[in-house]
Amino acid sequence: MEFLRPDSWREALRLRAERPAATVLAGGTDVMVEVNFGHRCPDALLDLTGIGELADWSESAGRLRIGAGLPYTRLIDELGDRLPGLAMAARTVGSPQIRNRGTLGGNLGSGSPAGDGHPPLLTSDALVEVESVRGSRTIPITEFFTGVKRTALAEDELIAAVHVSPASGPQQFAKVGTRNAMVIAVCTFAVSLHPESQRVGTGVGSAGPTPFRATEAEDFLAAELDWDAGELPERTAQRFGELVSAATRPIDDVRGTADYRRHAVGVLARRTLRRVWQDYRTGRSQCA
Numbered sequence: 001m002e003f004l005r006p007d008s009w010r011e012a013l014r015l016r017a018e019r020p021a022a023t024v025l026a027g028g029t030d031v032m033v034e035v036n037f038g039h040r041c042p043d044a045l046l047d048l049t050g051i052g053e054l055a056d057w058s059e060s061a062g063r064l065r066i067g068a069g070l071p072y073t074r075l076i077d078e079l080g081d082r083l084p085g086l087a088m089a090a091r092t093v094g095s096p097q098i099r100n101r102g103t104l105g106g107n108l109g110s111g112s113p114a115g116d117g118h119p120p121l122l123t124s125d126a127l128v129e130v131e132s133v134r135g136s137r138t139i140p141i142t143e144f145f146t147g148v149k150r151t152a153l154a155e156d157e158l159i160a161a162v163h164v165s166p167a168s169g170p171q172q173f174a175k176v177g178t179r180n181a182m183v184i185a186v187c188t189f190a191v192s193l194h195p196e197s198q199r200v201g202t203g204v205g206s207a208g209p210t211p212f213r214a215t216e217a218e219d220f221l222a223a224e225l226d227w228d229a230g231e232l233p234e235r236t237a238q239r240f241g242e243l244v245s246a247a248t249r250p251i252d253d254v255r256g257t258a259d260y261r262r263h264a265v266g267v268l269a270r271r272t273l274r275r276v277w278q279d280y281r282t283g284r285s286q287c288a
Helices: 009-018 031-036 072-079 084-091 096-101 104-110 118-123 215-224 234-247 258-282
Strands: 002-004 023-025 044-047 057-060 063-067 127-132 135-140 145-147 158-164 171-176 187-194 199-205
Touching (some): 023 031, 084 171, 118 199, 199 234
Antiparallel strands (some): 127 158, 171 187, 187 199
């Protein structure tokens, strides 16, 4: 196995163009597990962990740019107040050691339907910035996932950053697994309220071939909610859960059956909705 470790982003893009079949290492928390268990035997590894500019974030014109190499630990500590839903999801990723190493860019690059960071990004209309020697472009998060562990990345492209607006309202994330963290999700759900535009964002994970938004449920809820912070009718919560559940396309696997996933996602949708609406009504700042 050849080990490629560029010192700069420019060099990384050059190597990616020359060796498009090389497996990208952006933290290694997924890739090295597969290598160690013999599930993957790459001819070459392209290690991006030494590129400092990837492990940083900035804010401009009201948008956050999160470098693809920013570890989950820093995302929680430095951006948890502005991206509470994403920070909640990040807290469920592995152990502290894994969060010190794992990155949002690596999570996106794997394209897994079970990636914990994906649903919160879907709720906030994030953009994925990708680059190659040919130039850069941004891909809406709703168009980034194209199939099971497949993405819209061209073979010579690398993920540079994620662009997302700070939360404009309360956010929530919930996950079902055999334990609270350090486990691949059976299913996940995220919800964000956007009070200024009276919109609702959702994100569903591990309940279909790709992470996705439950758009019919979003439209229903945005029309039903009393944005003057009234009570949340139980029938609204129930119907929201039903619509989210109906949007899923789960499978049976070793972690759970399709029927269980379909049911569990509906439960998560109702629970997170009640929590996020309570936060909205009380004006409580969220602690991620």
